[in-house]
Amino acid sequence: MITIKEYVMPKNIDKAYEYLISKKNSMIFGGGAFIRMGSKNIALGIDLSKANLRYINEQDNEIEIGAMATFGDIERSEILKRFSGGILSIAIKDIVGIQLRNIVTLGGTVYSRYGFSDLITALLALDAKVKLYKGGVRTLEEFLENGSKSKDILEKVIISKTDGFSVFKSMRNSKGDYAILNLAISKVDGKYRIAIGARPQRAIISSQAMDFLNKNQINDKAIEKASNILASETVFGSNPRGSSKYRHEISKVLFKRAIEEVMANEN
Amino acid sequence: MKINVKINGIKKALDVSPDEYLVETLRNNGYMSLRKGCDTGSCGMCTIHLDGEAVLSCVLISAKADGHEITTIEGVQEEAKDVAKYLVDEGVDQCGFCGTGTIMSILYLEKCVDNPTDEDILHYLRGNLCRCTGYAGQLRAIKRYLEAKNDEGSK
Ligand SMILES: Cc1cc2nc3c(=O)[nH]c(=O)nc-3n(C[C@H](O)[C@H](O)[C@H](O)COP(=O)(O)OP(=O)(O)OC[C@H]3O[C@@H](n4cnc5c(N)ncnc54)[C@H](O)[C@@H]3O)c2cc1C
Numbered sequence: 001m002i003t004i005k006e007y008v009m010p011k012n013i014d015k016a017y018e019y020l021i022s023k024k025n026s027m028i029f030g031g032g033a034f035i036r037m038g039s040k041n042i043a044l045g046i047d048l049s050k051a052n053l054r055y056i057n058e059q060d061n062e063i064e065i066g067a068m069a070t071f072g073d074i075e076r077s078e079i080l081k082r083f084s085g086g087i088l089s090i091a092i093k094d095i096v097g098i099q100l101r102n103i104v105t106l107g108g109t110v111y112s113r114y115g116f117s118d119l120i121t122a123l124l125a126l127d128a129k130v131k132l133y134k135g136g137v138r139t140l141e142e143f144l145e146n147g148s149k150s151k152d153i154l155e156k157v158i159i160s161k162t163d164g165f166s167v168f169k170s171m172r173n174s175k176g177d178y179a180i181l182n183l184a185i186s187k188v189d190g191k192y193r194i195a196i197g198a199r200p201q202r203a204i205i206s207s208q209a210m211d212f213l214n215k216n217q218i219n220d221k222a223i224e225k226a227s228n229i230l231a232s233e234t235v236f237g238s239n240p241r242g243s244s245k246y247r248h249e250i251s252k253v254l255f256k257r258a259i260e261e262v263m264a265n266e267n
Numbered sequence: 268m269k270i271n272v273k274i275n276g277i278k279k280a281l282d283v284s285p286d287e288y289l290v291e292t293l294r295n296n297g298y299m300s301l302r303k304g305c306d307t308g309s310c311g312m313c314t315i316h317l318d319g320e321a322v323l324s325c326v327l328i329s330a331k332a333d334g335h336e337i338t339t340i341e342g343v344q345e346e347a348k349d350v351a352k353y354l355v356d357e358g359v360d361q362c363g364f365c366g367t368g369t370i371m372s373i374l375y376l377e378k379c380v381d382n383p384t385d386e387d388i389l390h391y392l393r394g395n396l397c398r399c400t401g402y403a404g405q406l407r408a409i410k411r412y413l414e415a416k417n418d419e420g421s422k
Contacts, residue, residue, distance in 0.1 A: 007268065007285035007330050033326045036288075037307050045285060049331055072320065097394010099321045099372065100308050176393050 002035060007045040012052065013155055017133050019046045020151050028153055030108030031070065033100060048107065053155065056080060063159045067107025071119070075101060083159075084126060084186060085265065087166035091122035091184065094175045111154040113144050113202055116178045120144070121197035122168045124205065125184035129158040144202055164188030167261045169254040170198070173241065180242040183254040187262050194230065194255070199247060200239045208233045209255070223259055227252035270333040274298070275342025281329075289315070289324035289332055293339060300340040300367045304396075311395035314368040314375075315339050321375035323394075340367045346374055350412055357408035361399035369395045373409055383413065 007029075010016040020026050025043035029035060032047075054068035058079045065074065071092045074080055080088045095101055095118060109119050110130060120140070128140045133153040140157070166186035170179040179198040186193045192213040197203030209230035216222045231251045236244035271280050274293070283292050290313045293301050301324060304312030308326040315324045316338040340347050350370045354360045369392070376383060376391035383391070388409050389402070397405065 002286055004286035004328075007328065009330065009333070029328065031326070032328050032331070033308050033323075036326050042286075045328070047328070047331060093390070096309060097311055097372075098375070098391055099311060099314050099323045099394045100326065102317075102320045102322045103308075103326055 001039055002042065003040075004042045004045045006043065007047060009047045009050045011050055013048075013133055013153060016046050016048060016051055017153055019044060020153065026151075028107075028111075030068065030105035031103040032108075033104045034108060034112065034114075048153075053107065058161070061161050063161055065106050065157045065159070067105060067111075067154050067156060069106045071095060071101035071104050071106075072098065074106065074119075083161070084164050084166040087122050087126065087168050087184065087186070088119065091118045091168040091170075091182075094118070094170065094172065096176050106157060107154040110140070110143075110157060111148075111152075113147060115200050115202045116198045117203070118168070118170060118179055118182050118197070121182045121195045121203040122166070122184045123157060123159070124195035124197070124203050125166055125168075125186040125193050126159050127186075127193060131155045131158060141205060144204075162188040165262060165265045167258040167265075169258045171250050171254060178241060181236075181247050181250055181254060183251065183258055185255075185258045185262055192259075192262075196230070196234055196251060199234060199236050200241070201235070201237055204234070206230045206233060213259075218259070218263065223256055226259070227255045230255050268330060270330055272332050272334075273336040275338060283329040285328075285330065287329045289327040289329045289337075292329040292332075293324060293337070298339045298341055302364055302367060304364070304368075309396070310365075310368075311372065312365055312368040314371040314395070316371065316375065319378070321372055338371075340371060343371075343374060349416075350374065350409075353408040353412040353415075354405070357404040357411070359397070359400040359404035359408055365395060365397045365399075369397065369405070373412070376409075377413065377416075382417075385410075 023044045027042045029045050029047040048068050053066040055066040056077045057064045075089045129137050130143050131137050133155050135152050164186050168184045170182035172179050182198045183196045194206040194210050195203050209226045212226050212229050231248050236247040238244045290301050302312035304310035306325045308323050313324040318335050347370050350373050372395050380387050
């Protein structure tokens with residue numbers, strides 16, 4: 001059960017940060033859906049709903065997604081549907097139901113670095129950056145590895161506007177369930193980037209498989225080889241959704257499906 | 268703390284505690300159509316519209332509604348009756364517990380998608396669990412409802 005002593009809704013991120021460091025048991029609220037499932041005594045809840053962080057902006061070279069953009073916003077965004085095969089809108093479409101996606105936020109997801117996250121895997125394949133209020137701009141890849149050293153607020157995610165194409169694949173027991181494994185591939189300027197998540201640990205880059213793809217002619221044999229490299233370079237774990245062995249096997253299948261779709265888009 | 272909301276078109280100032288969820292606030296204020304199911308964002312029973320978007324009231328801290336417009340099924344009774352008729356005709360309303368949430372999602376689908384495909388309908392209804400009847404009948408009922416609405420519109 002959640003108890004909250006005081007709840008504030010600051011009008012900007014500066015004030016939100018002031019609140020955040022003012023009390024030991026303070027907590028930022030994005031959509032609050034994940035906090036809802038836990039059990040915590042919170043001295044000060046700081047809700048970002050009124051802090052002007054709900055936006056998806058397209059600039060000349062970048063797309064910026066504010067921390068309070070909901071998954072519903074991402075799913076419906078014409079900017080994101082057009083961008084890189086619509087990978088972000090596609091990656092989140094099987095998360096529970098539309099009523100939950102209209103609540104959960106980008107900020108709550110990315111800052112928490114959830115291992116099961118579908119969105120994070122897609123963002124990682126796009127080589128996104130995060131902008132933290134105190135920690136500044138960092139690559140998502142590095143942020144996933146190290147997190148934040150002290151309390152901070154995720155302000156936005158920044159994606160370079162490249163002319164690439166990306167594909168997201170996941171394996172689930174049923175639509176609406178957490179992914180057993182997810183994988184995303186992007187191809188920008190002839191270079192592949194592969195991210196794999198829900199291992200069930202945090203999403204990572206499959207650098208050896210990527211290297212192999214980037215240095216070799218892609219044909220059926222190369223795809224087979226790359227899938228084996230990917231499966232053996234990745235550390236998989238077991239949880240009630242699937243064993244590490246199972247994840248090892250399906251990683252090859254998701255990879256093949258994804259790369260074939262990337263290639264089909266080129267033809 | 269005080270929140271100012273519009274519920275079904277009527278302005279209200281409500282007293283809520285910081286850790287109160289909207290489903291409780293609404294039920295405490297007489298909107299008894301709202302069902303509490305899973306209470307963690309998974310079943311869809313407590314679906315309402317917030318500024319026209321379908322959301323789960325069991326997951327939303329009440330304070331988040333401050334300054335916003337809430338629609339519960341009490342505010343769309345006529346539309347809800349129309350939908351319910353088709354659900355009943357197809358025999359997909361047994362215990363009725365999931366009914367209000369399901370109908371709020373159907374009305375949201377209708378608002379968001381013109382001429383939805385089967386895939387669209389299932390996509391919008393995925394967040395509403397029904398443990399009595401399954402979903403094939405729901406799909407039939409929704410299609411028949413939307414067809415009837417379309418026919419009416421084209422007259
Ligand atoms: C029932 C349920 C099922 C789900 N299923 C899936 C699934 O299948 N796949 C999937 O990918 N995801 C799933 N999720 C997770 C969901 O997609 C979100 O990632 C998650 O709910 C976090 O978003 P939120 O807005 O609810 O965060 P909150 O609950 O508001 O916050 C989560 C954490 O992040 C912190 N936080 C929030 N915003 C910020 C910010 N801007 N800066 C710093 N810290 C912040 C909070 O303090 C808290 O510690 C599920 C969630 C629920 C509730």
